[in-house]
Amino acid sequence: MSDDTRILSVRGLNVQIPIPGSTLWPVRDVNIDVGRGETVAVVGESGCGKSLTALAIMGLLPRQAKVQSEALRLNAESLAEASPKRWRQLRGDRIAMIFQDPMTALDPCYRIGDQMCEILQQHRKISRSAAMKRSLDLLGKVGIPAPEERLKQYPHQLSGGLRQRVMIAMALLCEPELIIADEPTTALDVTIQAQILRLLRDIQRETNIGLLLITHDLGVVAGMADRIVVMYGGEVVEVGTCDQVLAQPLHPYTEGLVRSIPVPGETEQGEALGYIPGIVPRQVGERTACGFVDRCPYATSACREEPIAMRDAGDGRLMRCILPTDGSARDPDVWILPDETSAQSATNSGSL
Amino acid sequence: MPEVLTMRGVTRDYSVGSGFARKQTLRALRGVDLGVERGKTLGLVGESGCGKSTLAKILLGVEEPTSGEVLVGGKPIQSYDRIERARLIQPVFQDPYSSLNPRMTVEAIIAAPMRVRGEGGRSLQAKVHELAGEVGLPRHLVEAYPSQLSGGQRQRVAIARALIGEPEILICDEPTSALDVSVQSQILNLLHNLKRQLNLTMILISHNLAVVHHLADDVAVMYLGQIVERGPSRDIFEAARHPYSDALLKAVLPPRAGVRLPEMGLEAEFPSPVNPPSGCTFHPRCQKARALCAEQAPCRTDADAEHSYRCHFPNNLKDEECPQV
Numbered sequence: 172m173s174d175d176t177r178i179l180s181v182r183g184l185n186v187q188i189p190i191p192g193s194t195l196w197p198v199r200d201v202n203i204d205v206g207r208g209e210t211v212a213v214v215g216e217s218g219c220g221k222s223l224t225a226l227a228i229m230g231l232l233p234r235q236a237k238v239q240s241e242a243l244r245l246n247a248e249s250l251a252e253a254s255p256k257r258w259r260q261l262r263g264d265r266i267a268m269i270f271q272d273p274m275t276a277l278d279p280c281y282r283i284g285d286q287m288c289e290i291l292q293q294h295r296k297i298s299r300s301a302a303m304k305r306s307l308d309l310l311g312k313v314g315i316p317a318p319e320e321r322l323k324q325y326p327h328q329l330s331g332g333l334r335q336r337v338m339i340a341m342a343l344l345c346e347p348e349l350i351i352a353d354e355p356t357t358a359l360d361v362t363i364q365a366q367i368l369r370l371l372r373d374i375q376r377e378t379n380i381g382l383l384l385i386t387h388d389l390g391v392v393a394g395m396a397d398r399i400v401v402m403y404g405g406e407v408v409e410v411g412t413c414d415q416v417l418a419q420p421l422h423p424y425t426e427g428l429v430r431s432i433p434v435p436g437e438t439e440q441g442e443a444l445g446y447i448p449g450i451v452p453r454q455v456g457e458r459t460a461c462g463f464v465d466r467c468p469y470a471t472s473a474c475r476e477e478p479i480a481m482r483d484a485g486d487g488r489l490m491r492c493i494l495p496t497d498g499s500a501r502d503p504d505v506w507i508l509p510d511e512t513s514a515q516s517a518t519n520s521g522s523l
Numbered sequence: 524m525p526e527v528l529t530m531r532g533v534t535r536d537y538s539v540g541s542g543f544a545r546k547q548t549l550r551a552l553r554g555v556d557l558g559v560e561r562g563k564t565l566g567l568v569g570e571s572g573c574g575k576s577t578l579a580k581i582l583l584g585v586e587e588p589t590s591g592e593v594l595v596g597g598k599p600i601q602s603y604d605r606i607e608r609a610r611l612i613q614p615v616f617q618d619p620y621s622s623l624n625p626r627m628t629v630e631a632i633i634a635a636p637m638r639v640r641g642e643g644g645r646s647l648q649a650k651v652h653e654l655a656g657e658v659g660l661p662r663h664l665v666e667a668y669p670s671q672l673s674g675g676q677r678q679r680v681a682i683a684r685a686l687i688g689e690p691e692i693l694i695c696d697e698p699t700s701a702l703d704v705s706v707q708s709q710i711l712n713l714l715h716n717l718k719r720q721l722n723l724t725m726i727l728i729s730h731n732l733a734v735v736h737h738l739a740d741d742v743a744v745m746y747l748g749q750i751v752e753r754g755p756s757r758d759i760f761e762a763a764r765h766p767y768s769d770a771l772l773k774a775v776l777p778p779r780a781g782v783r784l785p786e787m788g789l790e791a792e793f794p795s796p797v798n799p800p801s802g803c804t805f806h807p808r809c810q811k812a813r814a815l816c817a818e819q820a821p822c823r824t825d826a827d828a829e830h831s832y833r834c835h836f837p838n839n840l841k842d843e844e845c846p847q848v
Binding site: 372392440 | 571703704708711719730731732733736737739756771778779784792
């Protein structure tokens, strides 16, 4: 991607949080680029650092969290040196965020219209009536029926799907260049999920906004993303286009994830599903080995000697693994393990 | 095969509105007929607000039906007292972070249903340890507290607690929704193995159709307090008759390259159960709806002995074959 189409560029992002006796390191050396009109999905399970990465990009982490980066740029502007005042100007204007749970993200005490006008009047010199007009237009645009009435309603009077549409309309008010959506459909019904995703995608195509989609759901990713960034243990472990990563995952963690999801029409009823043994370790201190080594069925002694660097896997793909990049030396059945009992008692006898 | 669980015309009303608001009746279940054979798993799917959880509460005896009857093993559920009922039916809840008492050890949590019945001592302890092993909990965690466990391990504790009294029926309400995908698959494997080994009858409530496809023998699709389609899992997944079942199936997003977002055609809002639409309650959201649908509620129609649906104009049927035209 050339520099002039890049909206967001994150290099070497680290987040450290002091805890009694040591320091948690939930985000390590993360690089992410988002281009104009591009959807980049950050995928991983709970505790992989995806949400903290999003909050760090938004400058929303609490003060005790130490955020360091080599570069954090929105267009040409470096956000790393931005003052709190500049951050307030940027948030809601140039970068907007859509949160998982619209009920907690909207203020229950204010009408929808008031909440929307506040954003516009904060960022633009605009009269209240003009702000209401624009809010009304946007509510219509995100497919909310009877938008005039909705402007006068409170969040609790709306259904979950409508609230998420309001969140999307709010994010669009100032025509941002980048939207960060953190699990935007996780709190919604599956039928509503498809509608909201379609809406997000249509609006993004129309306005050429960059979309950073944070999700744990590979199905959502498949329908939405141009590129995928897979995170595990605070690190990016794999980067590639959506089709590349889903069709032929390179990092064992991605492979394990893909193998553990039942798909109607492909997996048979009751067929043993793959799974990733063990649990996500706490992220403390410097890496001395591959972060995934304790859960990886392909692990060798070489994986324990030093931290694994990101490397080029060809076709614009990146992976943080020493396995061959052509996908040889892989075995899809390696993820079909006997139940945790035997797997765990084996590892436990070693560690205790 | 005898039905171990039967519901006939079960209706449940709630009274909503307080203060100055007029009291209104919310009919959460409207005449549900359902039977589950021993050793079978019934998947119950539908959007939030369709009455899945009310149904689960009635089956657990937490709520009484307003009308209709629930038979367990051929006898009305009211004829069992609490302990007898708990011996037959056990729940596994969605969120293992809130369904386990944080101040009890895993051992005490799993043993609790037996202690209520007055059992205890070494034999119970041995049984707890054996069961903990069967559900895949490592030995050293039996003395731990829930806060020391991962989400998947907690759900294993919840499953062990449900199984210790050797119940006949297990009611799983979204058993994997709170878990990460790589852990979800372990719990699905475990539930499938347990179901086979113990010949458990299971009601699996889930919004995730992939999960239902994986575990269920039969599927019932609920919409606004009614079962709109019911049949063997294979029939529902391959040849759904009701347009709503069809829409739910389309909404599944498989994690595969080249998958496109589905055209849902469910644009209208989920209706309020206080004020249900006339005729077929699904008609305002249905793309195939015609005038008849707004006027007359469709009756239950049998596609074959096992597969039934409530729709005037079902999928895969020509007009002249439609049941009630």
